[in-house]
Amino acid sequence: MTPAELLLRRYAVQGLVAEAGRMALDYFGRKESLGVSMKGTQDWLTVADGAVEDFLRARLAQLFPGDTIIGEEGGGEASDAVWIIDPIDGTANFAHGDRNWCVSIGFLLNREPTIGIVAAPALDELYVAQRGQGATLNGQTIAVSGADDIRRACIELGWSPRMPAQRYLDMMSRGYAAGCSIKRAGSGTLGLCNVANGRTEGYAELHINAWDVAAGIVIVGEAGGWVSDFFAGDGISHGNPILCCTPALASQLRDITGIS
Ligand code: IPD
Numbered sequence: 001m002t003p004a005e006l007l008l009r010r011y012a013v014q015g016l017v018a019e020a021g022r023m024a025l026d027y028f029g030r031k032e033s034l035g036v037s038m039k040g041t042q043d044w045l046t047v048a049d050g051a052v053e054d055f056l057r058a059r060l061a062q063l064f065p066g067d068t069i070i071g072e073e074g075g076g077e078a079s080d081a082v083w084i085i086d087p088i089d090g091t092a093n094f095a096h097g098d099r100n101w102c103v104s105i106g107f108l109l110n111r112e113p114t115i116g117i118v119a120a121p122a123l124d125e126l127y128v129a130q131r132g133q134g135a136t137l138n139g140q141t142i143a144v145s146g147a148d149d150i151r152r153a154c155i156e157l158g159w160s161p162r163m164p165a166q167r168y169l170d171m172m173s174r175g176y177a178a179g180c181s182i183k184r185a186g187s188g189t190l191g192l193c194n195v196a197n198g199r200t201e202g203y204a205e206l207h208i209n210a211w212d213v214a215a216g217i218v219i220v221g222e223a224g225g226w227v228s229d230f231f232a233g234d235g236i237s238h239g240n241p242i243l244c245c246t247p248a249l250a251s252q253l254r255d256i257t258g259i260s
């Protein structure tokens, strides 16, 4: 793929994600139209998830018919040029009226995370990153925090019932014992973006799916963060653990989380 073809993808999809964000925000403002249901314990679904994913799939297929698409709701196949969509990340927040949710698209070229775009319209934030080209928030360049003292660090630990609660609690205990401040805000994608813009020093989760992190990995990497090799093995189809953080804290956080 030529640099021009990549740039075209980034600009086209930036507009598309912003449009999808406005569509999701419209649902968010009409709580009675959300059609909330549960896919499992703490696994939320609203009609907005399906509608936003359908919209993005249709537009991507028109724009780039040779690329493949994987989405949280509709699945799909990997290829050398694959878009990975999370129509609403932080669906539990979305359904509760909490503004910490986003629309996210990552693009992998030859298995390398290459473009990441995240719109958090209820927060009025748009993140854009391309491999080798830096990361921006609302057009301004962003960078990870320079913090290097774990006793001043704030880290987010993502949780889902896909992993035993005890492993999450053990990771949290080790973090508190080392002096970290710990939080959980309910959107893995925005958790990575918050490392990228220096609001936190790290994000870790024992298992997360590709659509939750495909965009954020590019954003945090381009903002100067250290990121674990999420796409190793069958990460794209079955998920993997994720750790991303400031480079200065990587070694300590690898020990605390057990994620390398
Ligand atoms: C979830 C959120 C959550 C993370 C979970 C994800 P969803 O995605 O990103 O923060 O901890 O692993 O499944 O269900 O809101 O799209």
Ligand code: CA
Pocket (backbone or CB within 6 Å): 072, 086, 088, 089, 090, 211, 212
């Ligand atoms: Ca998600």
